[in-house]
Amino acid sequence: SQQGEEDPQALSIQEGENATMNCSYKTSINNLQWYRQNSGRGLVHLILIRSNEREKHSGRLRVTLDTSKKSSSLLITASRAADTASYFCATDANSGAGSYQLTFGKGTKLSVIP
Amino acid sequence: DAGVIQSPRHEVTEMGQEVTLRCKPISGHNSLFWYRQTMMRGLELLIYFNNNVPIDDSGMPEDRFSAKMPNASFSTLKIQPSEPRDSAVYFCASSSRLEGTQYFGPGTRLLVL
Numbered sequence: 356s357q358q359g360e361e362d363p364q365a366l367s368i369q370e371g372e373n374a375t376m377n378c379s380y381k382t383s384i385n386n387l388q389w390y391r392q393n394s395g396r397g398l399v400h401l402i403l404i405r406s407n408e409r410e411k412h413s414g415r416l417r418v419t420l421d422t423s424k425k426s427s428s429l430l431i432t433a434s435r436a437a438d439t440a441s442y443f444c445a446t447d448a449n450s451g452a453g454s455y456q457l458t459f460g461k462g463t464k465l466s467v468i469p
Numbered sequence: 470d471a472g473v474i475q476s477p478r479h480e481v482t483e484m485g486q487e488v489t490l491r492c493k494p495i496s497g498h499n500s501l502f503w504y505r506q507t508m509m510r511g512l513e514l515l516i517y518f519n520n521n522v523p524i525d526d527s528g529m530p531e532d533r534f535s536a537k538m539p540n541a542s543f544s545t546l547k548i549q550p551s552e553p554r555d556s557a558v559y560f561c562a563s564s565s566r567l568e569g570t571q572y573f574g575p576g577t578r579l580l581v582l
Contacts, residue, residue, distance in 0.1 A: 385568065397473070397560055397573030398512075443512065447568060455567045456525065457502075461511040 359387075359444040359460035367466040374431040376463040378444030379424075387420055388445045389429050392462070398443065401429075434467045441465070473574035475561050481580045487549040490577045493542055494563030502571060503536055503546050504560040512560070518544065519567055551581045 362377045378387070386405045390398040404411045404420045404427065411418045417430040431438055441462040447455065474493040482488055494501050502517040516526040518538045526536070533552070538544040548555055558578050562571040 388570070390573075397575050398562075398571075399573070400570045403570060455517075456514055457571065458514070459504075459512040 359446050361444055361460045361463040363463060365464045368434055370434060370436055370467055370469050372434055374434050374465055376429045376442050378427045378460060380446045384446045386447055387427050390443045390445060392441045436467050436469045439467045473561055473563055473572055475574035475577050477577060479578045482551055483582050484552055485550045488551045490546040490559050492544045492561030495572055498563035498565050500564045500567045501538060501544050502562040506558045553581045556581050
């Protein structure tokens with residue numbers, strides 16, 4: 356089953372507005388990552404936040420993590436048409452014995468209207 | 470760096486045929502991951518390698534799927550025989566360490582008729 360689940364599934368905003376996407380997960384994690392996928396392309400890493408961090412910034416991106424609620428949010432400020440893409444959260448599942456797995460949610464499809 | 474390279478970018482084949490997908494990771498990366506993406510199931514991890522050794526193949530759907538990494542710069546994912554339900558986009562990703570940022574290739578869009 357999916358570890359991370361994004362909400363909403365789709366989001367449409369006007370250029371210049373802020374976009375907020377949420378991710379919930381089920382089990383304890385070491386870190387949580389956000390990726391972007393433009394149509395027909397591979398995923399691109401945006402930001403990683405560790406379980407002992409609460410907030411992280413990168414340019415127009417702001418990520419928060421609440422481990423007590425098992426949730427994270429991605430905020431894109433002053434959105435641009437080029438931000439139109441699907442956004443995925445990914446959580447790790449360190450299952451021990453040297454095994455490691457990054458589990459992706461199904462994504463939020465963001466449309467930024469010029 | 471050219472990034473992760475995958476070939477072919479598109480593949481159309483008939484049911485029962487063998488399909489081989491190829492991946493060249495970023496030079497110096499020692500972890501390589503194969504994913505499959507469909508609308509219904511999203512992005513699923515199929516198998517990953519660390520230092521050319523398969524670590525976890527629990528995501529490989531059936532025995533029809535196999536993956537190899539004969540050296541640090543090349544990996545293949547093979548489907549034999551292929552079925553229409555294998556139609557998906559297959560991504561390869563690499564990272565410099567197992568828990569690190571993963572860099573994705575452009576994907577191979579597979580259609581099995």
